Amino acid sequence: MRKRTTNKPAAGRMGLAALFILAFLSGSCRQAGSREARDPLQMSWEEVLQEARGSSVHLMMWQGDPFINRYMNEYVKPKLDSLYGIRLVLLEGQGNRIVSQVMTEKEAGIRRGGIDMGWINGETFYQLRQIDGLFGPFVEKLPNSRYIDFDNPFIAFDFQQAVEGYECPWGNVQQVIIYDSLRVPDPPRNLEALAAYLKAHPGTFTLSNDFTGMTLLKAFLVELAGSPDTFYGAFREQTYLKYSGMLWDWINGHKKYFWRRGETFPDAVAPLHQLFISGELNFSMSNNDAEVDNKILQGLFPETTRAYVPDHGSIQNSHYMGIMANGANKAGAMVLADFLISPEAQWRKADPAVWGDGTVLATEKLPPEWQKKFASIPHRKYSPGRAEIGKKAIREFDAEYMIRLYEDFRKKVIEN
Amino acid sequence: MRILEKKSLKIRYLHRKAGLTLHVLLTLLPLAAGAVYALLYSVGLAGSLAAGFTLRYWESLVSRGTLWQTFAYSAYIMGVSIVLSYASALAMVISARGRLMERKGSRIFYLPLAMPALVLAFFAFRFLSGGGWLASLAFGSGLIASPQEFPELVNDPYGLGIIFVHFLLAFAFFSIYLDRVYANERIEEQVQSAQLLGAGYRQSLRRVVWPMILRKTWPAISLYGLFVFGSYEVPLLLGRSTPEMLSVRIVRMLSRFNLDDRPEAFAIVFAYMMLTVLLVFLLRKSKGGLR
Numbered sequence: 229m230r231k232r233t234t235n236k237p238a239a240g241r242m243g244l245a246a247l248f249i250l251a252f253l254s255g256s257c258r259q260a261g262s263r264e265a266r267d268p269l270q271m272s273w274e275e276v277l278q279e280a281r282g283s284s285v286h287l288m289m290w291q292g293d294p295f296i297n298r299y300m301n302e303y304v305k306p307k308l309d310s311l312y313g314i315r316l317v318l319l320e321g322q323g324n325r326i327v328s329q330v331m332t333e334k335e336a337g338i339r340r341g342g343i344d345m346g347w348i349n350g351e352t353f354y355q356l357r358q359i360d361g362l363f364g365p366f367v368e369k370l371p372n373s374r375y376i377d378f379d380n381p382f383i384a385f386d387f388q389q390a391v392e393g394y395e396c397p398w399g400n401v402q403q404v405i406i407y408d409s410l411r412v413p414d415p416p417r418n419l420e421a422l423a424a425y426l427k428a429h430p431g432t433f434t435l436s437n438d439f440t441g442m443t444l445l446k447a448f449l450v451e452l453a454g455s456p457d458t459f460y461g462a463f464r465e466q467t468y469l470k471y472s473g474m475l476w477d478w479i480n481g482h483k484k485y486f487w488r489r490g491e492t493f494p495d496a497v498a499p500l501h502q503l504f505i506s507g508e509l510n511f512s513m514s515n516n517d518a519e520v521d522n523k524i525l526q527g528l529f530p531e532t533t534r535a536y537v538p539d540h541g542s543i544q545n546s547h548y549m550g551i552m553a554n555g556a557n558k559a560g561a562m563v564l565a566d567f568l569i570s571p572e573a574q575w576r577k578a579d580p581a582v583w584g585d586g587t588v589l590a591t592e593k594l595p596p597e598w599q600k601k602f603a604s605i606p607h608r609k610y611s612p613g614r615a616e617i618g619k620k621a622i623r624e625f626d627a628e629y630m631i632r633l634y635e636d637f638r639k640k641v642i643e644n
Numbered sequence: 645m646r647i648l649e650k651k652s653l654k655i656r657y658l659h660r661k662a663g664l665t666l667h668v669l670l671t672l673l674p675l676a677a678g679a680v681y682a683l684l685y686s687v688g689l690a691g692s693l694a695a696g697f698t699l700r701y702w703e704s705l706v707s708r709g710t711l712w713q714t715f716a717y718s719a720y721i722m723g724v725s726i727v728l729s730y731a732s733a734l735a736m737v738i739s740a741r742g743r744l745m746e747r748k749g750s751r752i753f754y755l756p757l758a759m760p761a762l763v764l765a766f767f768a769f770r771f772l773s774g775g776g777w778l779a780s781l782a783f784g785s786g787l788i789a790s791p792q793e794f795p796e797l798v799n800d801p802y803g804l805g806i807i808f809v810h811f812l813l814a815f816a817f818f819s820i821y822l823d824r825v826y827a828n829e830r831i832e833e834q835v836q837s838a839q840l841l842g843a844g845y846r847q848s849l850r851r852v853v854w855p856m857i858l859r860k861t862w863p864a865i866s867l868y869g870l871f872v873f874g875s876y877e878v879p880l881l882l883g884r885s886t887p888e889m890l891s892v893r894i895v896r897m898l899s900r901f902n903l904d905d906r907p908e909a910f911a912i913v914f915a916y917m918m919l920t921v922l923l924v925f926l927l928r929k930s931k932g933g934l935r
Binding site (some may be wrong): 327328334351354355358359437491495503505506507508631634635642643 | 690691692693710773774775776790791792796799801880884885886898899900901902903
């Protein structure tokens with residue numbers, strides 16, 4: 229019988245070996261992390277361009293739309309390469325993934341992270357600012373930022389939080405409700421009409437338990453309060469409790485007529501679209517007001533699909549590009565951001581056959597030839613006009629409202 | 645000669661130690677580090693927003709009944725999927741007398757195993773949802789007048805869609821595995837011996853086949869059960885908003901808008917890891933368990 233004690237020195241050697249390897253690995257990481265690049269905020273734009281040439285930029289973005297993917301892969305990538313000698317690498321992931329990765333890298337002390345830039349919106353901006361995850365202020369440094377419409381509160385403020393140069397506006401959209409005009413000739417335009425519709429057609433309506441669904445709930449809050457002004461400014465607990473209470477009462481009072489009796493909700497817009505396409509639902513929704521044109525052109529929605537904004541209005545917001553504080557290639561990311569807000573890139577993106585994303589540029593500030601080009605962008609065929617729905621645009625509320633809506637929707641509706 | 649033997653023994657000893665060191669470094673150490681990190685995160689001692697030791701995340705989790713609901717629901721899905729698939733596979737292997745894989749077309753059992761779980765889940769969704777192929781068939785034959793009338797087979801309260809996909813995967817796995825065990829353990833010969841000694845068919849199944857197979861396959865059942873318990877893609881697509889399976893809940897909490905939810909997610913991660921360690925420990929202790 230072998231004595232157990234003979235293993236002790238071996239175990240000790242093993243432990244030592246493990247410690248040595250760990251020490252070596254952590255040393256290597258620190259070594260890699262110590263290669264500090266120059267701060268691009270202290271450089272002239274020419275120096276930024278020079279620093280960025282020959283580098284790679286890692287952009288993390290949602291890649292769930294073939295039109296957007298084509299725009300990035302077939303237009304932005306080659307242009308960035310030919311104009312600035314920058315290789316663009318697209319990484320799949322959106323808000324929560326970006327925050328999670330940056331947070332994990334920060335907690336692990338990694339100073340040269342895997343993401344240089346991320347496509348973000350209000351909630352991600354709020355989270356990244358919370359953890360000091362964003363680099364900046366860098367927007368003023370971009371030559372094309374002189375064309376951005378910063379007088380527009382829908383662009384200068386993200387969830388009521390001043391952008392302050394920590395994220396670069398990229399596009400502007402408004403939420404719409406999508407329906408099939410064959411199945412729903414006269415869509416409900418307020419909560420009272422929606423209640424009547426639900427009773428007459430049970431199981432044909434729901435909302436997604438995600439950013440888009442919560443954005444719709446904000447519009448419902450506005451209708452219940454009578455005006456969006458009630459929610460502008462800093463978060464007010466009493467206001468939230470009063471109107472959210474009315475909202476939960478309304479939803480719980482009618483959820484037996486929702487899809488699956490309101491016992492479950494699709495967790496994203498994609499399954500919501502899927503249910504709409506298969507005929508289970510008569511409605512879908514999108515935060516991209518040109519979505520109907522896109523999806524019809526992709527052959528996913530029938531040509532009888534239309535979109536509208538209810539009488540109480542809908543949230544209009546912007547989406548942005550943020551550079552990560554621990555990004556390895558900040559200069560390259562700044563050049564990419566500048567290119568994305570160039571008149572040409574914005575004009576191409578606004579075409580409904582390309583993407584149909586609203587521009588963040590104040591077109592009156594552009595040179596005359598670009599003003600003409602923007603004026604001649606083909607009109608949408610199936611989606612409502614931007615000017616028309618813009619009259620009913622509601623600004624985003626303070627981020628705290630969104631946090632509370634997410635929590636309470638789960639507690640007071642889903643788990644109720 | 646003795647010197648050579650000694651040398652060979654030493655080489656074998658060094659190989660074993662090197663393998664063990666690698667195993668500790670690549671598997672156990674990261675897992676242990678992960679568990680410690682999750683524990684520290686859950687008590688406010690790690691993470692960007694950590695503000696000092698607190699038990700409030702654990703208290704909040706325990707006070708809300710949904711945590712127990714999550715564990716119970718995951719256990720229910722695991723139990724039903726494993727029992728159904730194991731029982732069906734065993735019945736088939738016994739009826740084929742351990743020669744299932746020798747039959748023509750038996751390679752079809754490998755097909756579900758070669759597919760990613762997400763693909764099978766998507767297939768189940770397209771097949772079983774209200775707007776899916778089965779519903780279209782029912783609509784075409786006049787059995788239902790609208791998609792809303794089709795019975796809920798996915799995103800349903802009983803997890804039928806999730807169980808269906810796990811059944812497909814586990815049934816294929818257990819069929820192949822049990823067939824191999826049946827042949828390797830010469831169970832058919834044991835059955836014949838028992839019957840020669842006067843045992844009836846049912847008696848030989850109960851007294852010979854079942855104990856032998858269960859003893860041999862218990863570790864595989866347990867490990868596969870853990871795999872189902874922690875599955876993510878299938879319940880994500882086919883489950884409902886509540887109750888949620890464990891991994892879906894953890895990922896949702898980790899990616900929530902409110903960053904204060906992250907410590908609670910890490911608390912569940914830690915509890916889950918401890919549960920797994922406990923199960924592996926019990927398996928090692930049990931007869932015929934992991935060796």
